[in-house]
Amino acid sequence: MTTVATALRTATTKTGIAALPEVPDPRRTAPKDARALSKLFFEQLATLEEGTHEYQYARNTLIEMNMSLVRYAAGRFRSRGDDMEDIVQVGMIGLIKAIDRFELSREVEFTSFAIPYIVGEIKRFFRDTSWAVHVPRRLQEARVELARATEELRTRLGRAPMVAELAALMNLSEEEVIEARLASNGYHSTSLDAAVNNDSEEGEAALMNFIGVEDPGMELVEDFHALAPLIADLDERDRQIIHLRFVEELTQSQIGERLGCSQMHVSRLLSRTLKRLREGMLAAD
Structure with a gap:
């Protein structure tokens, strides 16, 4: 396993960074060594130009050396039942944010600074994705x-x-x-096809069989569908009376004034039309 002493003795030749030690396998760096090496890498990261090969080497090495922090933080959520690999991946986002925002001038250990970022990212993941509704x-x-x-x-x-x-x-x-x-x-949902115990001789039955209710709106849709052609067969005056009475909600007297006839005549016309529509609906059924 890589130690601080070994890393400091081995200058990198692959990247051309003389000031930074080469860490052969950053992911296997012991936590104690990672803390010491991280300080050295953060010092150099602050002086390097962002976007350069040297900068990326330092940043990537910091990420890999501190992955143990993510695994440690993710372990707190093991009981949630989610895939640990997914939790670790989310925690890595928090680690990267912590590395990009950390400054040595804060005079605080990077571990103390990073853990809240990692845990916060994981909690945000659960908050935004775990709710069924x-x-x-x-x-x-x-x-x-x-x-x-x-x-x-x-x-x-x-x-x-x-x-x-x-x-x-x-x-x-x-x-x-x-x-x-x-x-x-x-927070949790249950499939409508989920099996539930049934006291009857049938044994288990689907949940949807116990919570379904009749929707009166569906019956109205069927009625409107059957009524549309019947109204279309009415003459212009009868359709107008139906519209004035049930769409504009005018009284029979108001309809009579609109059409220039008595309220009694409107009543007879309306009754005759409704009877015709009713008979057509019953015949359709």
Whole structure:
């Protein structure tokens, strides 16, 4: 394994950088050695011109030497059940951001500076991609706060806390607490084809068989589809009366004034037309 002493004794010849040591396998550098070498590389990185081959060598070596930080931070999220390789890849983005923004003048260890960037990037990944249903950022954050408050009150009270108690602890209204609870349902989803236990002799059945409801809107669509040709067969006056009564929502008296006839005559015409349409609908059924 590469040590600091070995690296410092070996000047690079492949890149032509005399001031920087060659690190044969940066990814296998021990964490203790990586800290010492990183300081040296950051010192040189600050003096090199961005975009040059030397600059890229220093930056890439820093990234590879500090990959152990990403694996360490990613290990905190092992229980989430996600692919660890995906988490590590996301954490690498945080590491690169930390390297690009780190300055030795901060007088802080790079490890202490980088870990928050790496963890923050991983948390952002979970926040933006793990929700089965899109939920506003405000409610996502309220869900986390609600979980903490619930656990704190459950420990303190020895029972499940009430909405009013949660609202008082979180400095929110009861409506906002309820909204945060509802938002939590968007974190996980279940397929409508998922099998659920059924007490009947049929055994298991699909979830969709238990949550489906009749949509009255679908029946209206069918009715409109059947009614359209019937209305098209009406004469111009009858179609106009139907339009004035049910689209413009005029009274029979107003329709009579518009057409120049009595309200009684409009009533007879309307009744006759509706009867014709009703019979046509029943015949279609």
